[in-house]
Amino acid sequence: MKIETYLFGxxxxxxxxxxxxxxxxxxxxxxxxxxxxxxxxxxxxxxxQSIDDPALAFQIxxxxxxxxxxxxxxxxxxxxxxxxxxxxxxxxxxxxxKKEGEGKAAIAPNLRAxxxxxxxxxxxxxxxxxxxxxxxxxxxxxxxx
Numbered sequence: 499m500k501i502e503t504y505l506f507g508x509x510x511x512x513x514x515x516x517x518x519x520x521x522x523x524x525x526x527x528x529x530x531x532x533x534x535x536x537x538x539x540x541x542x543x544x545x546x547q548s549i550d551d552p553a554l555a556f557q558i559x560x561x562x563x564x565x566x567x568x569x570x571x572x573x574x575x576x577x578x579x580x581x582x583x584x585x586x587x588x589x590x591x592x593x594x595x596k597k598e599g600e601g602k603a604a605i606a607p608n609l610r611a612x613x614x615x616x617x618x619x620x621x622x623x624x625x626x627x628x629x630x631x632x633x634x635x636x637x638x639x640x641x642x643x
Contacts (some may be wrong), residue, residue, distance in 0.1 A: 499511050499512070499513050501533075501549055502552045503535070503540050503547050503552050503555065503638045504552055504553045504554075504555065505535075505545060505547070505555055506535060506537075506545075506547070509535060509547070511533045511549075514620075515533055515620070516531050516532070516533055516549060516620060517531070517532050517533065517534070517546075517615055517620045517621070517622050518532075518620060518621055518622070519531075519532065519621075519622045519624070520579055520623070521579070521623060521624075522528060522620070523556075523613075523624050524611060524624055524626060526548070526551075526554060528550065528551075528559075528626075529548045530550060530552050531548070531549040531550050531552055532546050532547060532548055532549060532622075533546075533547050534546060535547050535550060536548070538581075540565045540607065542560055542622070543557055543558065543559045543560055543594075543614070544557075544558050544559070544591075545557060545558075546558050546591075546593075546613075550604060550633065555596070556593050557586045557593070557594040557605075558591040558592060558593055558594065558613060559591065559592055559594060559614065559643055560589070560590075560591060560592075560609065561591070561592045561607065562590045562630075564592070564607055565608070566592070566597065566609070567602055568590050568612060570590070570612070570614070570625060572614075572625075576614075576623060579621065579623055580616040580619070580621050580622075580623060580631040581612065581619045581621060583616040583619065584620065587616055587617050588614055588615065588616055588617070589614075589617055590612050590613070590615075591610045591611075591612065591613040591615065592607040592608060592612055592613070592622075593611065593612075593613065594607055594608070594610065595607075595608055610626065610627050611625065611627070612625055613623070613625075614618060634643055
């Protein structure tokens with residue numbers, strides 16, 4: 499299946515790899531179908547490309563690459579939406595956004611609304627949390643502690 503994208507132009511995608519977010523994402527509830535695109539040399543980041551809107555794409559990363567570990571409890575509704583996956587079948591990802599302040603722009607992760615993706619069923623949801631208490635792992639591999 500070929501789709502047009504704003505960032506990558508025409509891209510061939512496998513229909514089996516379409517991830518459906520039944521509730522959409524916050525602010526983009528009408529866009530429900532996405533695919534992951536990874537450019538060569540992009541490291542651990544991905545682009546979550548909307549199939550429903552070619553101009554819509556999000557940069558996402560595995561939070562562990564940024565030193566964050568989530569311990570999340572799913573509600574019954576969230577578990578049902580993801581088809582009650584085993585923990586090892588769920589990928590947790592963070593959406594990156596452009597943060598501007600003090601005359602500088604920076605890229606920051608959205609800690610309070612991670613994406614949960616059932617890798618087997620290709621279903622996802624954005625879990626918006628009132629409070630965020632991530633388990634932060636800080637390491638400095640350049641010096642001994």
